[in-house]
Amino acid sequence: MIYLEVINIVKEFGGLxxxxxxxxxxxxxxxxxxxxxxxAGKTTLFxxxxxxxxxxxGKVTFKGKDITGFKPFETNxxxxxxxxxxxxxxxxxxxxxxxMVGAFCRTDKRNIARAEASEILSFLGLEGVKEYHINELPIAIQRKAGLARALATKPELLMLDEVASGLNHKETEEVVxxxxxxxxxxxxTLFLIEHIMEMVMSVSQRLIVLDGGEKIAEGLPGEIVKNENVIKAYLGEKYAKSH
Ligand SMILES: Nc1ncnc2c1ncn2[C@@H]1O[C@H](COP(=O)(O)OP(=O)(O)OP(=O)(O)O)[C@@H](O)[C@H]1O
Ligand SMILES: [Mg+2]
Incomplete structure (x- = not known):
């Protein structure tokens, strides 16, 4: 059975x-x-x-089930x-x-939500900051907290939209x-949108490339860096030559 299948998705915003x-x-x-x-349409596709x-x-199926038009809480x-x-x-x-907000997608019991949230925070090494207010913390911790919240919904497929943006090299490596x-x-299973090429190239087993709303390439990282259309649309000659 195909795990996630996206078939001929079209999404317009007033003619765009x-x-x-x-x-x-x-x-x-x-x-x-x-x-x-x-x-390019990456976030829209997500x-x-x-x-x-x-x-x-178009159509989206997950584990053989048609989930097209499902609401976020239903896909969750x-x-x-x-x-x-x-x-x-x-x-x-x-x-x-x-x-805990994430955990409440799966349970309405406060003590269970708290226990699950604590476990995830430990897994991510965030137990030391759990009583801090989010906006008091550095961006890298805020990003991890966002990741923790998504994990608390217990996904088996996790889709990450630029989870490493704004992070320095060391912080990015930690995320990887x-x-x-x-x-x-x-x-x-991880599906991630990312602009930081070192990161996405090293962590991804396969890449999908969008440009102007269309899929222009799909393949192994080593193939994508050499793909003429991808170089023209996104990577630039410089990147291709240095890799
Ligand atoms: N809710 C919306 N209403 C109107 N237009 C939108 C909406 N969301 C996205 N768009 C438009 O759709 C196009 C694709 O946007 P999208 O955010 O999916 O791109 P992206 O690949 O995620 O870009 P980025 O790398 O900058 O995050 C853009 O032209 C954007 O302006
Ligand atoms: Mg985006």
Whole structure:
């Protein structure tokens, strides 16, 4: 059975075609990167999959089930989690409370939500900051808290929208390490949008490239860096020559 299948997704915003007949498949256990220039339609595609947008046409199936047009809480219940490009961590709440918001997608019991949130924070090495208010913390910790909140919804497929943006080299490496652990230890399939090429090239087993709403390439990182269309649309000659 195909794990995640996206078939001919089209999404327009008042005549602007943000996703134009995008199709691809993801296998269970994979780490897949989604790259492309600003405005290529990456976040829109995520939103069409998780149900923040209803695609104008096309289909999304997850583990053989048609989930097209499902609401976010419904795709979440099916096992799909996501983080947000613009962080939706709620200021005024502590780190622990933020992660509990995620856990409440699965339980209505406060003590269970608290225990699960605490466990995830320990896994991410954030137990020391759990009583801090989110907006008091450095961006790298805020990003991890966003990741923790998504993990608290217990996804088996986790979609990450620029989880490393704004982080320095060392912090980015930590995120890469964390993603690898989520994939190997927790068996979570990862689908990530990223602009930091070193990061996405090293962590992804396969890449999908969007440009102008269309999928222009798909393949192994080593193939993608040499792909003429991808170089022209996104990577630039300089990057291709230095790799
Ligand atoms: N809710 C919306 N309403 C109107 N237009 C939108 C909306 N969301 C996205 N768009 C437009 O759709 C196109 C694709 O945007 P999208 O955010 O998906 O790109 P992206 O690849 O995620 O870019 P970035 O790398 O900058 O995050 C852009 O032209 C954007 O302006
Ligand atoms: Mg985006």
């Amino acid at each position: 075609v943000a996703n134009n007949n995008v199709s691809f498949q993801i296998e269970q256990g994979e780490i897949i990167g989604l790259i492309g220039p600003n405005g 939103n069409c999959i998780v149900g923040f947008h209803k695609p104008d046409s 219940r099916e096992g799909i989690g996501r983080t947000f490009q613009i962080m939706k961590v709620t200021t005024g709440m502590t780190v622990l409370e933020n992660v 390490e964390l993603l690898r652990r989520l994939n190997t230890e927790k068996k979570i």
